[in-house]
Amino acid sequence: MTATPSAAGAGVPDGVLLIDKPAGRSSHDMVGRVRWALGGRKARRVGHAGTLDPFATGLLLVLIGRATRLQPYLLALPKSYETVAQLGARSSTGDPEGEIERTGRIPPAPPALQLPTGLVRQRPPAYSAVRIDGERAYRRARRGEEVEVPEREVQVSRFDELWRSGDRAAYAIDCSSGTYVRSLVADLGDAYCLELRRTAIGPYRVADAHQPEEEPAAWRVVPLADVLPIVLPVHELDADEARRAGHGQRLELPDAPAGSEVALLHDGEAIAIGRREPDGRIHPVVGFRA
Incomplete structure (x- = not known):
């Protein structure tokens, strides 16, 4: 990105930017690059929806301006990955950046080895962003502390071996938010993630993503x-309802979709996210007009 930041980003709307993150750069680096292109410290707020480890590549959703208010909803979307596993070895971090122990024991190929799908219990790596007593697990691990991250249940809808060559194998994985692919691979036994690429988040595909060096x-x-x-069922408002919702007023919307939350739109404009109250009214709790 070589353009003058304030001029280059002036015409960029609020929304979601798809970035193909390269290896060796953090998700924070990508957010910083976009923020710089939008005007640096004086830019609109910028965030992301789902961290990728520095060694990993692939799709990162960068949120610009009011789209940062959608972060919790976008984080919950399912994800797809492709990974190359190093077999016959273990890593203290589950990736190439850890201490490597060569065991020489190669996990068998499917169907001899059943790749787990469905509801899976897994323990995130000690070197992960999970908070333990308010602190990131990886920070404790880097200090040499013993870290035991609580197990969690995740949903794995696809776990296929794509190819195998000697002591390496490639896998395609579709899973719920919160799944650690490093743990899925480590749980195969004597294996760790050599390469990891996120190929999709919900309906968004890395094939449609921008390279970080592209200009705004x-x-x-x-x-x-x-x-x-x-991320939510949608209800279309008329002009008066849109005005009232934009001011945070509760609305009587008997035709709104069932559910606890609904996206409120008017004539192609995002107005708010509304939360259904016990009396059935919709209370705008996340606004997009200001």
Whole structure:
């Protein structure tokens, strides 16, 4: 990105930018690069929806401006990965950056080895972003502390071996939010993630993502009104309802979709996220007009 930040980012709308993160860079680096392109410290708020480890590559959803208010909803989307596993070895971190122990024991190939799908109990790695007593697990692990991260249940809908060559194998994995692919691979026994690439988040594909060096003039930002139907049922407001919702007023919307939350739109504009109250009214709790 070589353009002057304030001028380059002036025409970029609020929304979701798909970035293909390279290896060796953190998710925070990618957010910083976008923030710089939008004007540096004076830029609109910028965040992301789902960390990728520095060694990993692939799809990162960068949230610009009011789209940062959608972070919890986008984080909950399912994800797809492709990974190359090093077999016959273990890593203290589950990836190439840890201490490597060569065992020479090669896990068998499917169907001799059943790859877990469905509801899976897993223990996230000690070197993970999970909080333990308010602190990231990886920070404790780097200090040499013994870290035992609580087990969690995740949903794995696909776990296929794509190829195997000697002491390496590639896998395609579709899973719920919160799944640690490093743990899935380590649980195969004597294996760790040599390469990891995120290929999809919900309906968004890495094939449609931008390279980090592209300038803002080339960005195709997904607008808020197109993102909301991905994460919530949608209700279309008339002009008066949109005005009232924009001011946070509760609405009587008997035709709104069932459920605890609904996205409120008007004429292609994202107005708010509404939460259903016990009396049936919709209370706008996340606004997008200001």
